[in-house]
Amino acid sequence: MTTQRTTAEITAACEEMYYDLSFAAPRRWKDASPDRKVAGYLPVFCPREVVHAAGMLPLGISGAGDWLEVIRGDAYYQSYLCHIPRSTVELALSGRLDFVDAMLFPSTCDVIRNLSGMWQMLKPGCVVRYVDVPQNYDPEIGGRFWQGELRGVAEALSPLSGIEVTDERLAASIRAYDENRAAIDAMYALRRDRPERAPTSEVYLVLRAANVLPVGEHTALVREYVAAAEATPRKSIDASRVVVVGAFCEQPPLGLIKTIERSGCFVVDDDFLLVNRWYTAPVAGASGGRGAFADLASAFVRSTTPTATMYSPKSGRGRPLIDRVRAARAEGVIFAAPSFCTPALLDQPMLSDALDAAGIPWTAFKYAENTGQFQPIREQTGTFADTMKLWEAA
Amino acid sequence: MTTAAPVRKDRAMELQKELIASYFTRLSRAPQTGAKTVATFVPGNLSELLQCFDAVPVLPEINALQSGMRKLSGNYISEAERRGHSEDVCTYVKCDLGMFDAGNVGPTGEKLPVPDLLLLSYTGCFTFMKWFELLREKLDRPSVMLHVPYQGQGKATPEMRRYIVEQLERVVIPELEKLTGVKFDVDRLREKLALSVKAEDDLVAVWESAKNRPSPIDGYFGGVYYIGPIFTAFRGTQEGCDYYSVLREETMQRVREGRGPVTPDGEMSEEKFRLVVEGPPNWTHFREFWKMFSDEGAVAVASTYTKVGGLYDRGFRHDPKDPLGTLADYCLGCYTNHSLPDRVDLISKYVEEYEADGFLINSVKSCASFSAGQLLILREVEKRTGRTGGFIESDLVDPRYFSAANIKNRIESYLQMVDQKRAAAAGAAS
Numbered sequence: 001m002t003t004q005r006t007t008a009e010i011t012a013a014c015e016e017m018y019y020d021l022s023f024a025a026p027r028r029w030k031d032a033s034p035d036r037k038v039a040g041y042l043p044v045f046c047p048r049e050v051v052h053a054a055g056m057l058p059l060g061i062s063g064a065g066d067w068l069e070v071i072r073g074d075a076y077y078q079s080y081l082c083h084i085p086r087s088t089v090e091l092a093l094s095g096r097l098d099f100v101d102a103m104l105f106p107s108t109c110d111v112i113r114n115l116s117g118m119w120q121m122l123k124p125g126c127v128v129r130y131v132d133v134p135q136n137y138d139p140e141i142g143g144r145f146w147q148g149e150l151r152g153v154a155e156a157l158s159p160l161s162g163i164e165v166t167d168e169r170l171a172a173s174i175r176a177y178d179e180n181r182a183a184i185d186a187m188y189a190l191r192r193d194r195p196e197r198a199p200t201s202e203v204y205l206v207l208r209a210a211n212v213l214p215v216g217e218h219t220a221l222v223r224e225y226v227a228a229a230e231a232t233p234r235k236s237i238d239a240s241r242v243v244v245v246g247a248f249c250e251q252p253p254l255g256l257i258k259t260i261e262r263s264g265c266f267v268v269d270d271d272f273l274l275v276n277r278w279y280t281a282p283v284a285g286a287s288g289g290r291g292a293f294a295d296l297a298s299a300f301v302r303s304t305t306p307t308a309t310m311y312s313p314k315s316g317r318g319r320p321l322i323d324r325v326r327a328a329r330a331e332g333v334i335f336a337a338p339s340f341c342t343p344a345l346l347d348q349p350m351l352s353d354a355l356d357a358a359g360i361p362w363t364a365f366k367y368a369e370n371t372g373q374f375q376p377i378r379e380q381t382g383t384f385a386d387t388m389k390l391w392e393a394a
Numbered sequence: 395m396t397t398a399a400p401v402r403k404d405r406a407m408e409l410q411k412e413l414i415a416s417y418f419t420r421l422s423r424a425p426q427t428g429a430k431t432v433a434t435f436v437p438g439n440l441s442e443l444l445q446c447f448d449a450v451p452v453l454p455e456i457n458a459l460q461s462g463m464r465k466l467s468g469n470y471i472s473e474a475e476r477r478g479h480s481e482d483v484c485t486y487v488k489c490d491l492g493m494f495d496a497g498n499v500g501p502t503g504e505k506l507p508v509p510d511l512l513l514l515s516y517t518g519c520f521t522f523m524k525w526f527e528l529l530r531e532k533l534d535r536p537s538v539m540l541h542v543p544y545q546g547q548g549k550a551t552p553e554m555r556r557y558i559v560e561q562l563e564r565v566v567i568p569e570l571e572k573l574t575g576v577k578f579d580v581d582r583l584r585e586k587l588a589l590s591v592k593a594e595d596d597l598v599a600v601w602e603s604a605k606n607r608p609s610p611i612d613g614y615f616g617g618v619y620y621i622g623p624i625f626t627a628f629r630g631t632q633e634g635c636d637y638y639s640v641l642r643e644e645t646m647q648r649v650r651e652g653r654g655p656v657t658p659d660g661e662m663s664e665e666k667f668r669l670v671v672e673g674p675p676n677w678t679h680f681r682e683f684w685k686m687f688s689d690e691g692a693v694a695v696a697s698t699y700t701k702v703g704g705l706y707d708r709g710f711r712h713d714p715k716d717p718l719g720t721l722a723d724y725c726l727g728c729y730t731n732h733s734l735p736d737r738v739d740l741i742s743k744y745v746e747e748y749e750a751d752g753f754l755i756n757s758v759k760s761c762a763s764f765s766a767g768q769l770l771i772l773r774e775v776e777k778r779t780g781r782t783g784g785f786i787e788s789d790l791v792d793p794r795y796f797s798a799a800n801i802k803n804r805i806e807s808y809l810q811m812v813d814q815k816r817a818a819a820a821g822a823a824s
C-alpha cells in the first residue's frame with residue numbers, strides 16, 4: 001500500500017518539474033520507448049487530444065520564467081516585444097528542446113504566429129505546424145474549417161509516430177482530457193470554496209505540471225492533490241477574494257503569485273495556462289454523434305472559454321468577466337498582463353470599463369516572466385486588498 | 395543628391411490628391427447623402443464588394459496615418475493613454491480612438507461620420523480584432539468578422555479559400571444587404587473586378603519600372619502615394635483606373651528620359667544607393683525621414699509595406715470569373731498574411747531582381763505583425779543575398795518614438811557600410 005502524499009509533498013514534486021529546464025519528465029516518457037515522440041505547443045491553445053491520439057506527448061512550453069539567462073533569444077527580439085518568445089528561442093537554441101519532434105504554434109497573437117516561421121528557419125528538422133483556430137463560430141463554417149485544421153494536425157503528426165488518428169483513438173483521447181478538465185474543475189472549485197485549503201501558489205504548480213506530464217498521470221496528480229488538500233485543515237485567513245486576468249500566455253513568475261497571496265488576496269479564479277480549462281462543457285458527444293473530430297470542432301465553436309485571443313461577436317466584451325467574478329464570489333479583479341502583450345492589454349480597457357459599470361473594483365499591473373522585483377506589486381495589491389476590505393466594512 | 399529646381403508636380407500626383415480628397419468628402423457627406431459607411435482594414439479590404447452595396451469604406455489605418463502626417467496623432471495617443479490604454483499597444487488603435495474623442499475630424503477638416511458597420515477583415519494582424527471590438531464598445535455599432543487564415547505553412551489551401559467564401563456568402567454579404575437594403579448583384583461585382591485588374595496591371599508596371607537605372611520611382615516613400623487609391627476606395631472604379639493609367643504613362647516617360655524619382659526636394663539627380671525596404675514608414679516625420687535617404691542619393695527600389703494591400707507584383711490579379719473566390723485569394727495573399735520564410739524569400743528576390751545594393755528594415759514599435767521576427771529576417775536575407783542589411787527603429791504615428799538624430803546617424807553609417815562593401819566587391823572583381 002502506498003502512503004498518501006501531503007499537499008506539501010505533492011507541490012514540492014510539481015515545483016521540481018516547474019523549475020526543470022532540462023525537461024526530465026517528458027524526456028523520461030520519451031526514452032521509455034524508441035517509438036515515442038513529443039510535440040511541443042505554445043500558449044494559449046492546443047488540440048492536445050489530437051496529439052495524444054497520434055500517440056505523442058503534448059508538451060506545453062511556457063517560456064523559461066526567471067531562471068534562465070536569455071542571451072541568444074534577446075538577439076532575435078526588439079526591446080518592445082514580450083519576453084516569452086525570447087526565452088522560448090533560448091530554450092531552442094540552447095538545445096534544451098532538441099528532444100521535441102514537432103512544434104505547434106496556435107494563432108494566439110502575431111508574436112507566436114511569427115515564431116512559427118522562425119522555428120521553421122531555426123529548427124529545420126522539426127515538424128512545425130501553425131494552428132489557426134476559427135474566429136467564426138458557426139458549426140457549419142468555422143466548425144467545419146476547424147475540423148479540417150484538426151485533421152491537418154493529425155496528418156502532420158501521424159507520420160512521425162506511425163500512429164493514425166482514428167476516430168476511436170481520438171474519442172479515447174477526448175475522454176482522457178475531459179476527465180482531466182473535470183479534475184482541474186474540481187481543484188478550482190475547492191480553491192473557490194475553501195481558498196485557504198488550496199492556495200493558488202499550490203494550485204498553480206499542480207496545474208503547471210500538465211505541461212510536462214501525460215494526461216492520465218496529470219489527472220491522477222490533480223485528484224491526489226484535491227484529496228490531500230480537502231483532508232488538510234488549514235488556518236482560515238482574512239483575505240480579499242480576487243480574480244486574476246490577463247496572464248493566459250506568458251506566465252507570471254511563481255514569486256509573483258505568492259506575492260499576490262501574501263499581500264492579502266485569495267485568488268479565486270484566474271486565466272493561467274488556459275489550455276487546461278478551455279472548454280466550458282465536456283467535449284465527448286458535443287457534436288451529437290458525428291464523430292470525434294466533429295466533437296472537438298463543436299466544442300470549440302460552442303463552448304470555448306471567452307478570452308482575449310478569441311473574437312467576441314457581440315458587444316459586452318466585459319460581461320463574461322463579470323459573470324466569472326460573481327460565480328467566484330470575488331470582491332475585485334487584478335489585471336496582471338505581460339508587458340507588451342497585445343491581446344491582454346488591448347482587452348483590458350473593455351473589461352475594466354465593464355467592471356466600473358458593475359461597481360467591481362480592480363487594479364492593474366504589468367509583469368514579465370523574469371520579473372524579479374515584487375515589492376511594488378506587493379504594495380499595490382496589498383493596498384487594493386485593504387481597500388476592498390474597507391469597502392466591505394463600510 | 396537632388397536638384398534645386400522647384401518641385402514640378404506630376405499630373406498623377408495631383409490626381410492622387412484629388413481622389414483622396416474626393417473620398418474624404420464623400421465620406422464626410424454620407425449622413426446627408428444617406429450612403430452607409432463601413433469601417434474596414436486595408437489588408438484584405440473588400441473594396442469592390444462594398445461598392446456593390448453603394449457603401450463607403452472608412453479606413454481607420456488611413457485616418458491614423460493622416461493624423462500622423464498632420465501632427466495630430468501625438469495628442470490623440472496621449473488622450474487614449476490617459477483613458478487607460480496601454481503605452482505598449484499599437485499606436486494606430488490609440489490614434490483612432492483619440493480621434494473619435496476629439497470630434498472625428500478628417501484630413502479635409504470635415505467631421506467624419508461614425509461608421510454604420512465594422513467589417514472586421516481579419517487578415518495579417520491580430521490587433522485588428524481587438525481594435526474593432528474596442529470600437530464596437532465605444533461606438534455601439536455592430537461588427538462582422540471575416541476570418542482569413544494565415545499562410546503559416548507557406549501556402550493558401552482550398553480549405554482556407556472555402557472557409558472565406560462561406561463567410562462571404564453566409565455572413566458578410568447578408569449583413570451588407572441588411573445594412574444597405576441593396577440586393578447583392580454578382581454581375582456588378584464582376585464588372586468592378588475587371589476594373590481592378592486594369593489598375594493592378596498598371597500599378598505592377600510602375601513597381602517594375604524601378605528595375606531601371608536610375609529608378610524613376612521611389613518604391614517606398616513615393617510608393618505610399620501610389621498605393622493610396624488602390625488600397626482605399628478606388629480599386630474597382632473607373633477613377634482608379636484613370637489614375638493608374640496616368641501614373642504608368644508618366645513613369646514610363648521618366649524611364650525614357652532617364653530621370654530619377656521625385657523626392658521632397660525635387661528630382662533626384664544621382665542614384666547612389668538602391669535599397670529594398672521592409673516595414674512601414676514613420677508618418678509623423680515622413681518628409682524628414684524620406685529626406686534622410688534622398689539626401690544621400692538612396693532610393694527604395696522595392697518595399698514590402700506597399701504590398702500590405704496585395705502582392706500584385708507576384709502575379710495576383712482579381713479574377714472576375716470567380717468573384718468570391720478571387721476575393722478570398724486576395725485576402726489570403728496580403729503581405730503580412732505570409733509566413734516569415736515567405737517574407738525572407740520575397741525580400742531576397744526583391745534584392746536580386748531589383749539589383750539592390752542592400753536592404754533596410756524599419757522596425758516599428760507598434761506592429762508585432764511586421765516586427766516580431768525581423769531580426770531573423772535581417773540575418774537570413776543577408777545570408778542569402780550577400781547584401782548588407784540595416785536596421786532602424788521608429789513608430790508609425792507616435793512622435794515620441796522618432797528619434798531623428800539617432801535614425802539619421804544609423805542610416806548614414808549603414809550607407810557607408812554599403813558603400814564600403816560595394817567598393818570591396820568592385821576591387822575584388824577588377
Ligand code: SF4
Pocket residue numbers: 082083084085108109110111112249250338340341342343344
Ligand atoms: S505574451 Fe501576449 S504578446 Fe506575447 S506571445 Fe503571449 S499573447 Fe503574444
Ligand code: SF4
Pocket residue numbers: 455484485486487518519520521522760761762763764790
Ligand atoms: S499592429 Fe501593425 S498591422 Fe496591426 S493595426 Fe497596428 S500597425 Fe497595423
